Amino acid sequence: MSVKQGLLALLAEEPMYGARLRSEFEARTGGTWPLNVGQVYTTLARLERDGLVEPVGGSDDEGRIAYRLTDAGRTEIDAWWLTPVDRDSTPRDELVIKLALAVTAPGVDVPRVVQTQRTATLKHLRDLTRLKSRASDEPDAHDLAWQLVLENLLFAAEAEVRWLDHVESTLSRMPAAAVRRAPTVDDVAGSPAALAKGASA
């Protein structure tokens, strides 16, 4: 997803100025995706060029121009809601790469790497939990958006801890020699990393 779809979604509700688009975007994504006004205007210019939005009349007394969706813009955003997010193109996770390297690199204390990360992730989870416990019991639509974002971060952190537990128990069941052995080309060819590479190519 990009800022583009975010702005189209907001403009589908009503015409807005750039500054308002920016503040709505931030509020509605729970502040997890800060934008600057420059990004908003560049994106609006591109959307206008592509015929997805158009200005509503001229600028007002303060020089602001409101934008609205064109029919093409509405078609675009309607299609976006129902298009699954493409997981192949998500950025690679540094932690996964780090651990994949750690189990094959000589001299790395892998259990310690796992433990250090788990402690950090649990702290993050605790902090998210605190934020969530302060959230309103009777949320309005904006609170709800924020809560959903928080929940998503919570689930992600929780999944990471579970995965780390899994890595730890897998390692503890393996003879130390097997963990530290340098991989051969054959190992790598059939490895999940190689498969993932194939899938996203």
Added chain:
Amino acid sequence: MSTDPTPVLVLDHVSRVHGEAETEVVALSHASLTVARGELVAVMGPSGSGKSSLLNLAGGLDRATSGRVVVEGVDVTSLDAKGLAALRRRSIGFVFQDLNLIPSLTAAENIGLPLELDGWSVRRARSQALDALDRLQLRELADRFPDQMSGGQQQRVAIARALVGERTLVLADEPTGALDSHTGEGVLKLLRQRCDAGAAGLIVTHEARHAAWADRVVFLRDGVIVDETGAAPTADSLLAEAR
């Protein structure tokens, strides 16, 4: 919240060894841990790592092979069986995975039982039990028997029992084990509230989502505390981090 700086629970190099020589099992080895008033501490670790051992030692249900266990300034290791039982009834509340509610007693009677055992009149015990239920907003369950309550309700009653009277130390061993995730989270909220109101809590859990309600997490592996998350940060740094 009380400003009393004496920690509610101190474990000082506590070890617990079962059996002897070749059959020796070290359940816990030189564990040191302090829990203050207002604090909730979670204990995590693989199965067999010594979590229950640590909790049972903290609650005086088991005796340390070496080291000191101090509850409310009292060295538990120096108490005789009678003194220990009295301390447990007065200061320590337990929540076990199997809730241990007595089927023939109502919720209020179950909660008041430890007080009655401690010599309180039935009437005073009941009034304290109702207070405990009120604090957890469970008053309507007072006269129900365990089989007339849902699992989640029974769990909350077990917690009310752990919190009745002046109990300052709450120990919970996987208290959310049999509960669905929503109810489980409710249990953690309750423990959190009690700790915020001045109790000290120690809870064993294998769920990160539940441990996240604690101020600190202690990790055990093979009977040794291998790591501990630091104390909770301030609200400001929280908000900054969430972005």
